[in-house]
Amino acid sequence: MPKSLTTTDKMPHQTINKLFESSPLYTSNLYDSKQKSRSHLVLFETITDKYSNDDDNGNNKKKSRSTKKSARQLEHSNAIGYLGRPLSSLSPRQYRQNYDDDHHYKSVNDVYKYHQRTSTPIQRATNPKIQTAASRNESSAVRAALIGVLGKIYPSFSTPQIYYSNNNFDCKNSFHHPFSQQSSSGTIVHHQKYNHRKWPYNQQLQSFSIIMTDEQRLQQQTEQESSQNRVLIKNGKIVNDDAIFKADIYVEDGIIKDVGPHLIVPGGVKTIDANGFFVLPGGIDTHTHMNATFMNAKTADDFYSGTRAALAGGTTTIMDFVLTEKGQSLIESFKKYRSQSDGLACCDYTFRVVIPEFIKGKTDSEMDTLVREHGINSFKLFMAYKDVLMLRDDDLINVLIKCRQLGALPVVHAENGDIIDYNIRKLKNMGITGPEGHLQSRPEEVEAEAVTRITTMANQVNCPVYIVHVNSKSAADAIVEARKRGCLVYGEPIAAGIGSDGTHYFNKCWQHAAGHVMSPPLRPDRSTSEHLINMLASGQLQTIGSDHCVFKTADKARGMKDFSMIPNGVNGVEERLMILWEKAVRPGKLDPRQFVAITSTNAAKIFNLYPRKGRLAKGSDADLVIWGPKPHVIRAENHNSNGDFNIFEGTQVSFGPLVVISNGRVVFDENGLHVVQGSGRFLPCAPNSSFLWHSIRDRERTLPIRIDRDGKDEQQQQQQQPNQQQPTVPRTPPTATVAAAQNGNTPLIPSMVPGTPPQQFPQTIEPPYTKENMGTPNFYKGTTRSGVRNLQDSSFNLSGAQIDDDKIGKTAIRVQNPPGGRSSGIW
Template sequence: TFKNRPKTYHNISLFRQIGRNLIIPGGTRTIDATGKLVMPGGIDPHTHFELEMMGAKTADDFYKGTRAAIAGGTTCVIDFVLPQKGQSLLEAYNNWREKADSKVCCDYALHVGVTWWSPAVKKEMQQLTTEQYGVNSFKMFMAYKDAWMLDDYDLYCAMEACAELRALPQVHAENGNIIARNTEKLLAKGVTGPEGHQLSRDEEVEGEAVNRACVIANQANSPLYIVHMMSKSAVRFLQLARGKQRQPLFGETLAATVGTDGSHYRNACFRHAAAHVLSPPLRPDPDTPRAMCEALADDHLQLIGSDNCTFHEKDKELGKDNFAKIPNGVNGVEDRMAVLWQNAVNTGIMDPCRFVAVTSSNAAKIFNLWPAKGRVAVNSDADLVIWDPKLERTISAATHKHAVNFNIFEGQHVVGSPQYVIVNGRVCLDDGELRVVEGKAHYISLRLHPHSERTISRTQTGVHAENGNIIARNTEKLLAKGVTGPEGHQLSRDEEVEGEAVNRACVIANQANSPLYIVHMMSKSAVRFLQLARGKQRQPLFGETLAATVGTDGSHYRNACFRHAAAHVLSPPLRPDPDTPRAMCEALADDHLQLIGSDNCTFHEKDKELGKDNFAKIPNGVNGVEDRMAVLWQNAVNTGIMDPCRFVAVTSSNAAKIFNLWPAKGRVAVNSDADLVIWDPKLERTISAATHKHAVNFNIFEGQHVVGSPQYVIVNGRVCLDDGELRVVEGFGKFLKTPVDSPTVYGETNNHHEEVQHRPDYLDTPTRVTNGSTPSPGMDKHT
């Protein structure tokens, strides 16, 4: 977050307070994050520490590996337990825990590999998913023939077992049989150097396996997570499969993929070339790194890992005369975040919100670490990165924290790195100085994604929160005193009356074990009570404010002109406190409120005059549906309170998710409705009743100058606002049903197979087409 966004206070490993004007205990250290970005600690979903493979053992153990992770901004890693053929999965798991628990500097979790198949393996998978072991994902290999590879039959069985358990299957997608045959042919031709590794497993070999893995997962009715996708072909096949898949597909790429390419395999120095060997290999196409950055930005891929699997030079030399014997693996856990920032954010491909999603929050959601990890929020783990977007450094093996003397990103200049890293409330990177403690962190148990056991459909409750009895009595007293004008409307229902009703509504909802949506929240008091309730509520609370609230205030009720004052009457009323509009913008930006509506309810002047002698008879309502977005942009985005991603969330995507219109509405994606806005952030105009499209001759935002408005609006594929010219057709729209059981509200679905419980509802925040970030509870802003 930028310097004008909330401060955080953490203690005893959890965030305790987030906001402005915090009460900080004496002696608490304060870090000035002015000009920096405050974000959740990175989560690396793919590491290999202390792994034995191909006759060698990785150089980075759990101490050195997690130390390097922290240096780069990662505060949690998920490592892989990889049993040998025939080895008990439980035995292998226990071995990994024994290696890791006393060494880790940051929290860690474990995936478990399924490297052979039998009924005993299936039984152990079930045991591993219990609370005692805390595993919710299993990895299968389609490569490494005669080592870890499963054939399609066993792979199918393993995926079916995952589906039954509600665990997430992962695959290494390469055609192992083709690789084995290509390797034989290349060696027979005398191709023995590292270039042979790349030649034996080209893009086609990866793409075929991605397609096959997706088919098998679909037959098993299982979701699927494909690790370390390294090529444009692989991404293309994943995208094709998504159009047919019954369950979610997740794609991961690596820091190596976005930070370098396969040209290194032809380097004359064996040490240099072999140091880049990993599987699937880096691709020779120089456009691949940018394409993978775009795939991450556009949500074709959801995560970036490191696949950190480092070997000493002497170990790489095991394959000096036979590329097939070079231990596979590269560094990346330390430089993952900086390399992606340099290649995706600094180039304009990706925005910071999406950066946080693919480096942290998406992994937290997919592997069920959310909401403890992957977010900065009260009661989440105090894992925090203060990122300096201007910090310059040159990556080098001479300065990195890995146990090897080679770095595949050697000499790359990056702008943007962590300045401070806080792990479980402890400052472990302190203005560039690393201060870690071996064995200080914990193993994190990964919970399964729960089955839905209910048979009833569920909706949610929306309330207008004001105390009607108090308002009625206040109205009687005011009229008796001769207060009949529009100012009486405001006096009869002040902030306290709204705040009490918000509190009461939350209590009733909690007693009913029901979620709650509070409409048109108009005051700081109302927001404060909503925030207090969130700490106790068993179900989600959503808050909405209005364009009127952020664009004007209650001073208008005392205007001498009845027409003017009455035109501003709505309930709850606009507040006299001139700080309210900014406070409500901040509440939207900080996720204390999740949506902005218009409550558009316009009346002609003659109708408002029904209450000329009695404010209680003034029809309640104002305009807002036309100016809602421009007014918020002017007051929140142009002032630096809110970023454009959050603007999209509160004006569009959050509503789509809460009311179960997602993914048809609220996103720009294949198969979503063709509703699109091309927004010109520099378009200037002055709001006026003389030019607006409402049926009334008054506008509560009259005379306000806004910078930022739509230039084109496309509705259901038809251009309805064409460079400022309105071209609408009466009756062109359609009624939309809003299905019950919103996954955003209830966290699970009933019959909507494309949105199962463990599919994150946030995986759509690309840069060039902005779908916005997502709120909590159940949603989050990512920064």
């Protein structure tokens, strides 16, 4: 008998019942109104068939047919549920009998009564038709219930050690709730045992109970709380943007504490075996719209459902937008969004603030406050949506100048709003009202023109710029051309542009066509996806977002008779990583390192979150994804978004997230999502990211050339100031004609005035490479009298003298009849 089980006190059913009422397992801090819809009580697990058929002396008897049936029912139910376990783990019968419409347990007593009906030893004790040893001895039934019903919380001894401790209980009276907290000599606590057979966890649990002292109980509680914050990922293929290597990752308190092979870690660590799988940094989605109101409709996803979907897809950080209307305060709008997101988000997030207008003295002051006090380092600018969000060119320039001063990055929706407005009116007059009109009102050149215009402005202002949702080949090519001109511009295609196309706008089903409406629209040219992927692979485009802005079909139906009234937006926050892997990595266009750079690292660098995010290294946030084979078909019926339509419907993907860890907690695994509402943190982003602004500051030090002129020629200035160094750029003196014009006289041409002596000019400074005696000028060879370089002349000279052109040298022209006779071929 283990020492922790030895006790001489008897525990009658009254004591057990009383202790059950005061058990901390069901106190308000675990089962309160806030947790009812998110948590599930710990009521587990039943005993095995072996011990359910023992008689009073511990002898195993042959099972009757009814006993086997009860045992099968017991194995099927196995467990009612535990904290974080999804509802899918319950059988239909368990769900109907134990859950109400709010998806939480009706009451502790209801659950207990259900377990009393289905638990094999209790069923034997109460059903006279089942004649077994357990029905003739309530002590065995109570011991069985204590082993099976109590929750799985602590690791301890085996089930047989508990089952045969007959001296611990006195259960001669009727059976009551077998839960307890305090006793005169110890405490009945709930334990779990680990099974190493199941991937990815080595924690397949088995429940039982033991009696231990209060000191031991408190010590194990402390160890349990500490171990919940410790995770060891073993033998995974660690993938960063610059390397792939096999190592372990040790996580504690939400931070990566160490990365390396064969790590030695403290005890009580949750271990995940990632052998044969990739371990990636958590994805960063650079473009989402949660809980937003746009075009008189509200998005289907708030910050809870939207971030749940993000985590299910392997994204652990989102970058959302604060939509601000004209006349509203930027700061007040930001505070409103913060209040809506802080208590709901399940993953980390940050914001960009939309600037709908620029008012001198107001807008620039609020931008300054947002950057310095509220952790905003990027602002959203619209060149589309005329009279609503669109900024004119002069306002765009003012915002770009202010962004450069603050070190904040302008994020631009690039479409020509004036042309779009004209096209919409033209198409309506032609009777086109369906979703196909949305595409035809926004041709590719409208997007490309806006990209060229904003990159030109940004380059002249000396400010970097970030172009969102690049959906066409023309826009992508415009970004490439701007980069060739020296513009510091970054491009972001989205998952919809990679995994879908614009042919859906011509679908006969209005609902299907409207479900794809977004701006800029998807392009019907099916080679667009491959073109964008090639741009990502070559580094011309740097990140990929989702532009997750989901509206339900009923909201989209507002534009049934007017395509310009259809709310713009599609899904993608959950599917983004899987779509890019399927379309780019599997065909071999991207390798895993590039995949990590595009989905995480580049975004972290651009928005100044690196290396806290976007990298698996010591000291980084413990946001990581175990990535491996996960073949499935994307369906709207099983995605985690609240939307009722999925633009990737029917797409077959082969890889996906197997385990997702956010801030050191396992939030997604083979059993589903285990998120905690409000656990996501707002990430203040500092300005002046060195990834962006280092080269910009260097450019500012290269000032334009300034020439001071006073109307006098160079000779007169030297005579007036003989000892003063002239700060002017050396140049050829003006001719007599130019000098006369500068002095206000009538210019005279010397060749036309008889007897005019040639004008004397001061000797100009010759460039150094025309002087002699400069040693061996390896960088220069003079030309011959014929005007070509003498390719047969050597620049090596011991005397240091140059070979002048007046000396006879070898000709540089090939001859027709060389010595030895004429030859054919190259001659």
